[in-house]
Amino acid sequence: MQVNGTCHCGEITFTAEANESFSVICHCRDCQVMSGGPYRSILPAKEADFNLLSGTPKLYFKTGDSGNRRELAFCGDCGTHIYATSVVEDVPLGLRMLGLRTGMLAEVADLPPKREVWCESKVEWAQSLVSLDVPRQNGQ
Ligand SMILES: [Zn+2]
Numbered sequence: 165m166q167v168n169g170t171c172h173c174g175e176i177t178f179t180a181e182a183n184e185s186f187s188v189i190c191h192c193r194d195c196q197v198m199s200g201g202p203y204r205s206i207l208p209a210k211e212a213d214f215n216l217l218s219g220t221p222k223l224y225f226k227t228g229d230s231g232n233r234r235e236l237a238f239c240g241d242c243g244t245h246i247y248a249t250s251v252v253e254d255v256p257l258g259l260r261m262l263g264l265r266t267g268m269l270a271e272v273a274d275l276p277p278k279r280e281v282w283c284e285s286k287v288e289w290a291q292s293l294v295s296l297d298v299p300r301q302n303g304q
C-alpha cells in the first residue's frame with residue numbers, strides 16, 4: 165500500500181510503498197525514550213520505495229540494543245521522527261530498509277501491528293489499553 169507521511173510542522177513530506185502486513189510494535193528501551201511513549205509502532209519500507217517530497221531530515225546516530233549502529237531521521241524543526249535504518253557503512257545507500265514511524269502517516273489507523281519485538285522491556289500497563297474502564301478523554 166502507499167503511505168503518506170507529514171511531520172508536525174509540515175516541512176518534511178514523503179510517500180512510500182510498504183507492505184502493511186509487516187507493521188510491528190517495538191518495545192525496546194530506545195523506542196520508549198525516543199518516542200516518548202511506552203512503545204513505538206513501525207512500518208518497514210525499502211529505501212528505494214521511499215520518496216522524499218519536501219524537506220531534509222536531520223540524522224542522529226545511535227547504537228541499538230542489538231549492538232547495531234542505527235541512523236535515525238527526524239525533522240530538525242519540529243522533532244517528528246521519520247524513520248530508523250542501517251548506517252551506510254553496513255548496508256549500501258538505496259538498499260536499506262527504513263522503519264517508518266507510523267504515527268506521522270496519514271494511514272496510521274489502517275496499520276494495526278502484526279507482531280511485537282523487544283518484549284523484555286515491554287511496559288505492563290501498555291498490555292491492553294482497550295480494557296481501560298476510566299472515561300476516555302480527548303487529546304490535546
Ligand atoms: Zn517538522
Ligand SMILES: [Zn+2]
Binds near residue numbers: 190192193194195
Ligand atoms: Zn525499538
